Amino acid sequence: MxxxxxxxxxxxxxxxxxxxxxxxxxxxxxxxxxxxxxxxxxxxxxxxxxxxxxxxxxxxxxxxSTGNLYSILASGLAPLRKKWGDDIVRKVVTSRSQAIDYIEEAVERFGIDCQFHRRPLYRIATNEDKKIVNMLDAEHEAMVLAGLNIETIEDSPLPFAMERGLKIEGQAQFNPxxxxxxxxxxxxxxxxxxxxxxxxxxxxxxxxxxxxxxxxxxxxxxxxxxxxxxxxxxxHTMLLPSREYGVSAKINSDVYPNGIFFVHDSFHSIRSYQHENEQYVMVIGEQHKTGEGDLNNTCFDNLRDYMGNHFEMTEFCHQWSNQQYSPAxxxxxxxxxxxxxxxxxxxxxxxxxxxxxxxxxxxxxxxxxxxxxxxxxxxxxxxxxxxxxxxxxAEENASVSKSLFKDYLGTKKLKEIEEIGRGQGKVVSAGGEKLAIYRDETGKLSALSAICPHMMCLVHWNGVEASWDCPCHGSRFDLEGEVSEGPSLHPLAKRDPPS
Ligand SMILES: Cc1cc2nc3c(=O)[nH]c(=O)nc-3n(C[C@H](O)[C@H](O)[C@H](O)COP(=O)(O)OP(=O)(O)OC[C@H]3O[C@@H](n4cnc5c(N)ncnc54)[C@H](O)[C@@H]3O)c2cc1C
Ligand code: FES
Missing domain, CATH: 3.50.50.60 (FAD/NAD(P)-binding domain)
Known part of the structure; x- marks a missing residue:
């Protein structure tokens, strides 16, 4: 992917x-x-x-990542202001603004061809939901307090209806x-x-x-x-690991989203990207805690439906996912x-x-x-x-404890090896240990210890990305057991598959 x-x-x-x-x-x-x-x-x-x-x-x-560079925070400045006060909001915006300038200077200094462009950022509410309206008002106030120049917009810059919108000039995008x-x-x-x-x-x-x-x-x-x-x-007890998904498509319309768009429906981030005279749009969303996602590709289906309902497009071209760690x-x-x-x-x-x-x-x-x-x-x-x-x-650690107890006590015994279909993985108790068993598309089985080497939680099967993901602190392992992400320094131990 x-x-x-x-x-x-x-x-x-x-x-x-x-x-x-x-x-x-x-x-x-x-x-x-x-x-x-x-x-x-x-x-x-x-x-x-x-x-x-x-x-x-x-x-x-x-x-x-999506390659958006902005001085605010995607989750908003207003919640930060409520927690930390006005001074930190100003510091966040000022320090992040100078970091964007630093990237711009590095691009110039080293002649990096990465399509760095200054672009506006929009926060858009698609309906008059009271909570979203209040949130946008609070954001507007916090952005002004941080010294940002904010414009309230009335016409939707996207090819779909908008109730309210805020625009900040001078943000940026590039190919990361x-x-x-x-x-x-x-x-x-x-x-x-x-x-x-x-x-x-x-x-x-x-x-x-x-x-x-x-x-x-x-x-x-x-x-x-x-x-x-x-x-x-x-x-690690202060960080919440989560996964988020992206899809992109070639667009067949004159209305390109030229900027960074944070759309407050169930929250989607949208941007365009140009390559060899083709315009692409990407939509990011469907966030969930690592190790607790859906196993049936509904995250990508939902994003594709969203894109199809909002843009005139010719074909989908990429889908991917990425991890983030949110601080307590x-x-x-x-x-x-x-x-x-x-x-x-x-x-x-x-x-x-x-x-x-x-x-x-x-x-x-x-x-x-x-x-x-x-x-x-x-x-x-x-x-x-x-x-x-x-x-x-408290939320994060309750979730870790739940993972530890529920997983260790709740892992089912492997009764019939046939219950694991082709292209599927499952964590089971077999031969006195917890195993992560995978059957490939040819029917061949492989097995790994299901115990995460980081701090001993049990990994979960991620059917969307064909990986073993640990819900405790976000370590992820490929089908060979090698670490692909997260705090673990060591791979999952290899085991013989049960016959
Ligand atoms: C869907 C999504 C979209 C995002 N879009 C944006 C965006 O538009 N703008 C934005 O500002 N942020 C965005 N982010 C956040 C952003 O992607 C990350 O915060 C950022 O890339 C982190 O950079 P990093 O260098 O710290 O980590 P990484 O880029 O992850 O680099 C860490 C490196 O360490 C390596 N590593 C790990 N373990 C070892 C080891 N044992 N030995 C050697 N190497 C190791 C990894 O392989 C990796 O290459 C997005 C996040 C998500 C989930
Ligand atoms: S126990 Fe910490 S990432 Fe698995």
């Missing part, structure tokens, strides 16, 4: 697998927008920098995959070593050693630019890891992480260089905010 960016992406450079021992000043784990921005800021400072990526550059959250490919190329020319297909399996902070399957790196500074920190971290107190966690002076993380970006990731790259590089950063204190990963986090923390 590839995101739409595949069609417009420049042929990416390929980077080697790490197979030999390295000494470096800084090791950055993860080559998404956070890791590469951090590396870019450290290149040419005299520090030796290495970036180690489990997959390939941009293949994580960055390459699955081309941007990070461009950054990777620029920094590798400036001496940063990048390694792909090299999952990190162990991080030893005391010794300053990072291990992959076939090599290790000895370093002074370690950066987790992995979307959520790897291994065990208290922060509504702000991202960026900075030093608790108890560590030379280890850093950046997480809790919700669906706004292209901009947060860029800001995180600025903050973490300043921390490594010992320079003041004006935004660090507001987003410090070591903050303790029990009152502001309480509600989400």
């Amino acid at each position: 590839a995101a739409i960016w595949k069609i417009g992406s420049n042929e990416a450079d390929h980077y080697p697998t790490l197979t030999h021992h390295i000494d470096a000043d800084v090791a950055i784990i993860g080559a998404g927008i956070t890791g590469l921005t951090t590396a870019e800021r450290l290149a040419e400072t005299g520090l030796s920098v290495v970036v180690i990526e489990a997959l390939t550059v941009g293949k994580g959250g960055t390459g699955g 995959l081309n941007y990070v490919h461009g950054l990777a190329k620029a920094i590798s020319l400036r001496g940063v070593e990048i390694y792909e297909n090299s999952p990190v399996r162990k991080v030893d902070y005391d010794q300053g050693i990072i291990e992959t399957d076939s090599a290790h790196v000895t370093v002074k500074h370690i950066v987790h630019a992995t979307h959520t920190p790897k291994g065990i971290s208290l922060l 107190d509504s702000l991202p966690y960026i900075g030093k890891i608790h108890g560590q002076d030379h280890a850093y993380l950046a997480t809790g970006f919700s669906g706004d992480g292209l901009v947060w990731g860029t800001l995180a790259g600025q903050i973490i590089s300043d921390l490594i260089l010992g320079e003041e950063n004006p935004w660090h204190a507001s987003f410090d990963a070591r903050r303790f905010t029990p009152a502001k986090s309480a509600m989400k923390w």
Whole structure:
């Protein structure tokens, strides 16, 4: 399931697998927008920098994003204002605005061909639902308070009815995959070593050693630019992992949604993208907690129906999904890891992480260089905010406990192996353990331990993406058991399938 960016992406450079021992000043784990921005800021400072990526550059959250860059938050500034007050709303908008400027400058400086354009952002209510109207009013007030210039619009910029709308000029869009490919190329020319297909399996902070399957790196500074920190971290109890889906289609109409559209029906994000004189539109939505989704593709069917009901289109071309981690107190966690002076993380970006990731790259590089950063204190990963986090923390941890107890007690015994159809997976009790069993399209069975190596929850079958997803902290595993996302450092253990 590839995101739409595949069609417009420049042929990416390929980077080697790490197979030999390295000494470096800084090791950055993860080559998404956070890791590469951090590396870019450290290149040419005299520090030796290495970036180690489990997959390939941009293949994580960055390459699955929608490529929208905005200074507000998709979930709204008004809820943030209610929780944190006016000052933080101004700081969020100002810091995010300068991060967008930073991306624009990098695009220019490195000549990155990623279709960066300044575009307006619209928040649109499609009906007069009182809750939505009040929400838009509160958003309007919070945006004005943050110094943004807001226009109230009366005509729908989309080919469907609108009741009310707000417009903010000066936001931006780009092709996120081309941007990070461009950054990777620029920094590798400036001496940063990048390694792909090299999952990190162990991080030893005391010794300053990072291990992959076939090599290790000895370093002074370690950066987790992995979307959520790897291994065990208290922060995992503060993050709600969820999945969201996207579909795209070629459009056959003069009405293109030229901008960023947050549509307040059940919430959809819409944007267009041009490639070789063809106009595409993408619709994103259908969010649910990781490990608890539907198994029958209804998420894609719903998005396709939505697109078909609202646009004149010729054909659907791509469908994909992506993960996000929402922080308990509504702000991202960026900075030093608790108890560590030379280890850093950046997480809790919700669906706004292209901009947060860029800001995180600025903050973490300043921390490594010992320079003041004006935004660090507001987003410090070591903050303790029990009152502001309480509600989400309680919800998230109730859900983890439910997963642990319900799954362990409720897993059915495998009576008939035939009950697993072709192309299907199932978690069952067999031979005294919990197994994740999959039958491929040829009828061949494979089995893995169903116990997530992160903190022992049981994985769930994800029939939409053919993966094993852990509902506790969002680790996801492919059919071979290899980690494709989330905090787990290790794959699911292989087992013999029961006969
Ligand atoms: C559907 C959807 C749409 C979105 N659209 C937008 C948008 O329009 N605008 C916006 O601002 N945000 C958007 N987001 C959020 C955004 O995608 C992310 O927040 C952002 O890409 C995070 O960047 P990152 O560099 O921190 O993480 P990633 O891009 O995920 O990079 C982390 C990297 O770490 C690697 N890694 C993980 N484990 C290891 C390991 N053990 N060893 C080595 N490497 C490892 C991964 O392979 C990955 O490449 C969207 C999110 C979703 C779900
Ligand atoms: S992701 Fe934490 S237990 Fe699975």
